[in-house]
Amino acid sequence: MHAGVFHTTMYNMPYKILLVDDETPVREGIRARTPWERYGFTVIGEAGNGIEALEIIDEFHPDVVITDIRMPYLDGMELIKQIRYSYPPINIIILSGYDEFTYAQQAIRYDVSEYVLKPVSVEDLCNLLERTAKRLDEDIIRMQDQDRLQNAYKQALPLIKEKFLVSLLTSVQKVSEDSAIAKAQEYGIDLSGDEFIVATFETEHKQEESPLQTMAMLQVTEEVLLKEKGPLVFQFENQIIAIITDNSFSQKQYDSVFLKKAFRLAEQLYAYLSKYFSIPITIGLGTLEHSPSAIALSYRQALAALNYSTFYPEQHILFINDLEKPNAELNKTNFESLCSTFIASVKMGTEEQVIANIDKLFGEQAAGLTAEGLQSYILEIIASLNELVSNYGYSLSSLNEEQDPINIFSELGTLTTLGKARRWFSRLACTIHKVISGQRQNSHIQFVEQAKSLIGTHFQESGFGLDQVCDMIAVSPAYFSTTFKRETGVSFVQYLTNTRISRAKELLERTEEKTYEIARAVGFAEPNYFSFCFKRYEGVSPSQYRQSHR
Template structure:
């Protein structure tokens, strides 16, 4: 029989549930009903029921707050939430609190009975599983390899006291190890040409294959091996009295691992070798130094064996990069100079490598560059979605494992931004020239029209406008304006009986003689001859 309590500030609901349900028939003992969450919480702490049925909206403490307390302190208690609020956010919060059911009022007695039967069935099944000691023992045996890995990970990551270490070594049947101790860490760089990343089981197979080579090469009586939660491969090597002999042995083993994985699996690993230590309790120092030296992959590249002894004497200098590096790069991007931008990127990366900058310093510099590139991108893309898409693309800088990869990625980003800026400028210029043409064709009759007026209208400098207008139309401003005016004059000569001086005035020329000269220059005939010719052709 499972204990249950009801929590609802509506007395009619509590009375209805108490009197219409035969709780014992469904395998529950109703031990109390409460009008608010505060009273219910006191009952939960005192009686530890297996099931709580609660409303959401109540005084003093609502149902979700009660559910939060129960979920945090008594996660084995099942919760059923009853509510009149058909709100998605309530359902979401209930799911986060691991509520068994989230049910909308009103609910019938029949629905409650069905719900109770289902919950009891689930609880019976859980009880059965927990009481099946044989099955639990079998599960324990299956879990021992994983438990052993987690113990070894704790041993190197946080450190343990000698008594617990001895107890756990005996429990897991681990061979005793003796000083000196040293930790090496191997991390897969990537899967090279084995492009199987879209299939998780293939990735896991490759990781398993790498660890198998790792074990084959390193598994001796004095080496303990495991994989971390981050999928790194770790070895605790011991048993050498001389530090130099220990490092010589470890470096040889690490180089064999690196070579065999590259040869047989066709992808690479980088291996970091930490400091040696005299006591097993000091293994975290060795482990942390191995992880630290592994970070130098970012500067030195992949597929290497790196030792803390090689790196600790090469303490990095303070960053001495050009303080205006990011500003100069943005300037090159805005001016469209791919060559200058690439040269700046190469110089910056070379400087970071030369001074052996720590990985944090490298990413700080890249972060400055990324933030600086945000400005031209935001100026370029007025569309918010496009701008956000580019910003997300720039955040990819943090996914790379080496500075060489960052350099290649940054060059590609810069090339794309410069190309997009050029396309955008070309589009904008085309729009401005289109507006200029419209302006000319609308205002050609204004004899005072000037290049300055037109440039003010389209918001361009006269020199730049003159350049791009000729590129787009094949004519200068004056040539194009004259062409428009003469074309309009031809229409008037053909379709009206206006005098020549009137036509000249309507197409923007106050001087009829000057109009005649331009007309003949453009058409090869005078206005008079042109009209007569058109009349003859019309009469024919």
């Protein structure tokens, strides 16, 4: 590439790159000497060890990580292992001064793109970036190649197998377990497990676009999920469906293990989809069920989770149990789409949306109803609202403790015209909306406060972290992390570390305990890493802090 020519990436946005090396002069030298923008890259951060790198990766999601191998606290190989587990799409390059065969073997095992030996010249770095940009571009092109996708489209699963999978989602009548398992076996599908959860997302491509984009999304989903034994992946209408399965073999408390697996697969799938496609993606996760006949219920709950995407735009993975109480499912099959939209706006929308949906409910749709038909129509809406408020522990007759109870059936008799019905429902729905919004806000605050309390109780334990606190309060890690940061302004890891450092400062001021004893007392398994974090947060070492506060 000529010096004056700048590389343009597939989406006209620079690829994000993270530098990881424990030698600050090396990092600064590489960053300062390399013309990143010329090759379509921007450096989003630097890290001096693997733990720092993981924090930056979690926040900024780089496309490429260039890392050394030998670093303190968490070395390069362990960092690469964790990246492959949690952030598999990231392109990894090793830049090391150690030419050892064992390292090269591990690099191959973890699908490292390049292994470059130090010292490295500017020319070498430029060539490296040019190769990397080309590889990233080709990877995206490969996923969107029309000829390859057309061939894959023609090689789709047989119709009978697809119909069977769809029937698992849409069956109204309860299916015999033995019959379902036997039929699945005929089609090469394993339903013999006892753990099932449905994940789904909408493809949302425009009608004028080629259906090959949907096929591309299906294929990416298959490539990501079918690495694991069990998931069933297929297309249904404008959705990609994944039925994630496993067998507990009667192990106690296996549900928690399976849910973590489902969350991990959903996060990996989202990472790949957001890498290859520029449209917004939200993945809905249904309830965990224990029989093939209950797959349809998990699917309906996954769709219910997707309905919250408008109200939680920052959440890319929506687990129904994070959003509604378990088994609190609206019986949507009894309602027309207008009523369903109305109920959703009462639950999660603004007051203006509630009023607008009431106007639609009592507009043209209800204009031609007889008096008896209007009463029946009203009773359907009342039933929906009643089920909604009961899910939040209320009743329609006593939504507000400060007001007298409402005699619903007495008041229904007065709703003889559409205008009266519209005004009455507007008042009732807005009251319900305020009550639910207040409870939802309180529930967010409550679980964040609960998490803070758990941190205060368990921060001394070196093994205490995100997975442990999520298990204790029964929410998924992705939902917890986003909500915790939104409510507190800092990530969970930052809050936990701040708590540990604050307690360490107290011990340094008031006791004569040695630094390594204080490190262990506040939850750091590695004393050297404690000193590193303390200086990073306070600007001085623990011993310097102690001297200045005596």
